[in-house]
Amino acid sequence: MEAEKKAISLLSKLRNESQTDKPIIPFVEKFADTDIWNQYLEYQQSLLNDTDEKPRWFYSPWLFVECYAYRRIHEAVIQSPPIDDFDVFKEAKEQNFFESLESITALCIHLQELMTTIEDLEENQLKNEFFKLLQISLWGNKCDLSLSGGETSSQKTNIINTLEDLKPFILVNDMEHLWSLLSNCKKTREKVSVTRVDIVLDNSGFELVTDLVLADFLLFSNLATEIHFYGKMIPWFVSDTTIHDFNWVIEQVKHCDHKWVSKCGVDWENYVKMGKWVYHDHIFWTGPHEFCAMFHVAPDLYAELQKAHLILFKGDLNYRKLTGDRKWEFTVPFHRALNGFHPAPLCSIRTLKAEIQVGLRPGQGEQLTASEPNWLTTGKYGIFQFDGPL
Numbered sequence: 001m002e003a004e005k006k007a008i009s010l011l012s013k014l015r016n017e018s019q020t021d022k023p024i025i026p027f028v029e030k031f032a033d034t035d036i037w038n039q040y041l042e043y044q045q046s047l048l049n050d051t052d053e054k055p056r057w058f059y060s061p062w063l064f065v066e067c068y069a070y071r072r073i074h075e076a077v078i079q080s081p082p083i084d085d086f087d088v089f090k091e092a093k094e095q096n097f098f099e100s101l102e103s104i105t106a107l108c109i110h111l112q113e114l115m116t117t118i119e120d121l122e123e124n125q126l127k128n129e130f131f132k133l134l135q136i137s138l139w140g141n142k143c144d145l146s147l148s149g150g151e152t153s154s155q156k157t158n159i160i161n162t163l164e165d166l167k168p169f170i171l172v173n174d175m176e177h178l179w180s181l182l183s184n185c186k187k188t189r190e191k192v193s194v195t196r197v198d199i200v201l202d203n204s205g206f207e208l209v210t211d212l213v214l215a216d217f218l219l220f221s222n223l224a225t226e227i228h229f230y231g232k233m234i235p236w237f238v239s240d241t242t243i244h245d246f247n248w249v250i251e252q253v254k255h256c257d258h259k260w261v262s263k264c265g266v267d268w269e270n271y272v273k274m275g276k277w278v279y280h281d282h283i284f285w286t287g288p289h290e291f292c293a294m295f296h297v298a299p300d301l302y303a304e305l306q307k308a309h310l311i312l313f314k315g316d317l318n319y320r321k322l323t324g325d326r327k328w329e330f331t332v333p334f335h336r337a338l339n340g341f342h343p344a345p346l347c348s349i350r351t352l353k354a355e356i357q358v359g360l361r362p363g364q365g366e367q368l369t370a371s372e373p374n375w376l377t378t379g380k381y382g383i384f385q386f387d388g389p390l
């Protein structure tokens, strides 16, 4: 009880600071990245040195302030033992999974059916199945609890039947690049025995299942031989995946009462045991930095990503960090916005929830603004945006 009271008082202090635009204060509790966060806060202060301003909630860059808010929530919890390992978003993430169970079941059955026919598929059919699962992983990103402010945002409809209707909402479609990259790897498999695809995960629940289904397909279609996943080390942006969520979702799927669904869970657990699926934890992903700073701030992580043949970045927050959340013109090339971040060929798979988008055709952004003023923030539109040697 005492710990809960302490955490609640710390959280209400945080809420008051954010609601009344108080100065942003340093972290005080020792943790893996306390110093990194406080150095970054000093950097934000240095940007204001020629004013007598301090970093503040209503004026500092949104990417920094929003990440700071979630890291402060974590600090309130770790300052309140013995609930210092409590995941404040666990209940919402689990509810999202259970509310999406029908769609999860349909998706796992689709995967098992595909597995039985995969041998008879020609190249073009295999490509189309790959594109379907990519689109399912894209639209799975709509199910995010931070855009909805914690309100439920589960997958109610069977997403497989809606892909055609959703196609017009894909603003940048580089799926062909992903196909040619991976099918070329497959053709040269004799020499290059390993094809590694890294997936930088986003939300747990339904979206995570779409990513695990895609990862399973990549293995049994032989388009890849190993998949590396990156989640978050602390509860983050409400629905983001932690290692507990990753293991919990696999466990839940394994214990589903539908035999084909539980077969998915058994297969996925085996991939992890065999090392065909590898889960990585790194503190960088819940820090304040844009990805162009990774080479200097987390060189070990940058070196790890360099081992991939292809990196898939899921979701909106990752896109904002890939592009530095800058006010780029809509037509600035994605390569330019990455600002030197090129560990390996990469693709952002993202539904738009923040006011940043690059790599559009001339006039495309303006046309969308005219027809649908909120196109950047509703999560209705999505992209597959690729960068790498073509």
Ligand SMILES: O=P(O)(O)OC[C@H]1O[C@](O)(CO)[C@@H](O)[C@@H]1O
Pocket (backbone or CB within 6 Å): 066, 141, 144, 146, 147, 202, 203, 237, 314, 315, 316, 317, 318, 320, 351, 353, 354
């Ligand atoms: O889970 P995703 O796709 O990264 O979405 C998170 C996005 O939702 C918001 O928190 C709210 O719009 C954005 O600030 C953030 O980028």
Ligand SMILES: [Mn+2]
Pocket (backbone or CB within 6 Å): 144, 146, 202, 203, 237, 239, 240, 315, 317
């Ligand atoms: Mn998220």
